[in-house]
Amino acid sequence: MKLTYTGKTKDVFALDNGNYLLKFKDDVTGENGVFDPGANTVGLVMEGAGQAGLRLTKFFFEKLKEAGIPTHYIDANIDEATMTVKPATVFGKGLEVICRYRAVGSFLRRYGLYAQEGQPLDGFVEVTLKDDDRLDPPISKDALDMLGILSADEYETLKQLTKQISDVIKTELSLKGIELYDIKLEFGRVDKDKQIVLIDEISGGNMRAYKDGNYIEPLDLERMMVAGN
Numbered sequence: 001m002k003l004t005y006t007g008k009t010k011d012v013f014a015l016d017n018g019n020y021l022l023k024f025k026d027d028v029t030g031e032n033g034v035f036d037p038g039a040n041t042v043g044l045v046m047e048g049a050g051q052a053g054l055r056l057t058k059f060f061f062e063k064l065k066e067a068g069i070p071t072h073y074i075d076a077n078i079d080e081a082t083m084t085v086k087p088a089t090v091f092g093k094g095l096e097v098i099c100r101y102r103a104v105g106s107f108l109r110r111y112g113l114y115a116q117e118g119q120p121l122d123g124f125v126e127v128t129l130k131d132d133d134r135l136d137p138p139i140s141k142d143a144l145d146m147l148g149i150l151s152a153d154e155y156e157t158l159k160q161l162t163k164q165i166s167d168v169i170k171t172e173l174s175l176k177g178i179e180l181y182d183i184k185l186e187f188g189r190v191d192k193d194k195q196i197v198l199i200d201e202i203s204g205g206n207m208r209a210y211k212d213g214n215y216i217e218p219l220d221l222e223r224m225m226v227a228g229n
């Protein structure tokens with residue numbers, strides 16, 4: 001097993017059989033000790049955050065599998081806080097795809113002149129570059145194509161998958177009376193045929209979820225969604 005990448009919240013290991021092992025850490029993104037799913041820095045350490053993130057990730061990836069949506073997921077070991085996945089190549093140096101159901105976070109910071117806080121957005125999809133130094137800038141379909149990161153056709157695939165996946169997550173949350181405001185996904189190409197699939201994780205740290213108008217912290221979200229698992 002070889003460490004190939006040290007991320008903000010996970011370490012990535014290459015296994016001898018060619019698969020990857022993601023180790024979920026207790027590091028959480030945020031600033032000055034305050035959690036923020038959109039932040040680009042590790043702001044705090046929360047005991048049990050790694051295992052909780054993996055539990056929720058496992059729960060959602062298995063729901064996606066039932067729905068016939070392709071992902072990198074193979075299996076998970078909760079005790080070890082590890083997940084085995086298919087190795088993927090990412091687009092450029094990595095993209096984040098955001099699906100928004102309500103105007104909050106960076107959307108509101110950027111478009112606050114026109115958008116009201118909490119305004120419904122009907123599954124609006126936008127793409128940002130994973131570029132911590134440049135604060136993950138949003139990028140258009142044309143720019144992605146022009147810069148050779150993603151073709152116009154691939155963009156449409158990505159957008160469609162994002163809506164489909166986000167709707168599955170939104171529905172699962174709504175079964176517990178929780179409303180999804182926004183979610184951040186990552187995609188990559190896997191296998192010989194370079195199929196575009198969902199990669200990375202789906203945990204409280206990747207989304208804003210609310211109950212009765214109150215934001216739900218990642219650890220609470222995990223307890224509410226997969227209690228007893």
Ligand SMILES: Nc1ncnc2c1ncn2[C@@H]1O[C@H](COP(=O)(O)OP(=O)(O)O)[C@@H](O)[C@H]1O
Pocket residue numbers: 005006007008009010011012020072085086087088089090094186188199200201
């Ligand atoms: N199946 C996969 N194949 C290759 N890379 C992956 C896969 N799943 C996730 N990753 C990458 O592994 C890293 C996970 O670590 P993380 O701490 O989330 O990193 P980051 O600091 O970039 O957010 C991310 O860069 C993510 O893009």
Ligand SMILES: [Mg+2]
Pocket residue numbers: 007008009
């Ligand atoms: Mg990450």
